[in-house]
Amino acid sequence: MYCIFFYSNGQVCQNCVPKHQTITGSFYTNECLTEVGKFYQNPRPGTGTRGLRILQDNARPHKTKLVREKLVAMKIVELDHPPYLLDLAHCDFSLFPKLKKHLSGRKYESQAQIGSAIFQYMKGIPAEDYKKYFSIG
Template sequence: MKILIDNASSHTAKLTKNFLDVEGLGLLPHQPFSPDLAPCDFWLFPKLKIYPQGNDFNTLRALGAGLYHYFKSIPGEEYRNLFYKWVERLKLCVSAGGDYFE
């Protein structure tokens, strides 16, 4: 299994690297930042903005539990489609020479 992480200090810390090595998780090289290429920006964050609307959360724990159940309820097929959509976006970026694309 491979995992994609960015260069945040928490992701590049020795403790994190040791954990990934022990668990046998390989790393995918991270592309330069672009909201068009970051799955969090084009898939996750829009869902995070929509979910809490119309719901009343009294505590952070309640919000966290609600989000956990929300993301667990998303069918695996949607997560697979996200991966394929990400790959297509990466290909568009390469074909555009790294320039902006739609």
């Protein structure tokens, strides 16, 4: 399993969840959100993650106190994700099905190979397409 973060111009980062491990608030905070912070240090040296907005689903790990505290510390604003408002999650209906189709039917010898295939696919998506995933209406 992979946690993938992206923004309106492309992929931010992806984190491989080790085999037999579930995503917990601790894993999400220490591994995933830390990688997001590292990504934004170069393109935004003066502000880093301050003022960024994050849209995540209502999964239990995203709602832990540890995650909320980390988002506050990073000055990231969490957008509310209404449970049944489907048009807010374009990636669920556009990006991820295309990624799944690209990966299906292929043999991967390791998680590293899968990660590389995901990265290459995401890197090949034009910035205009990413912008569509973030448009509403």
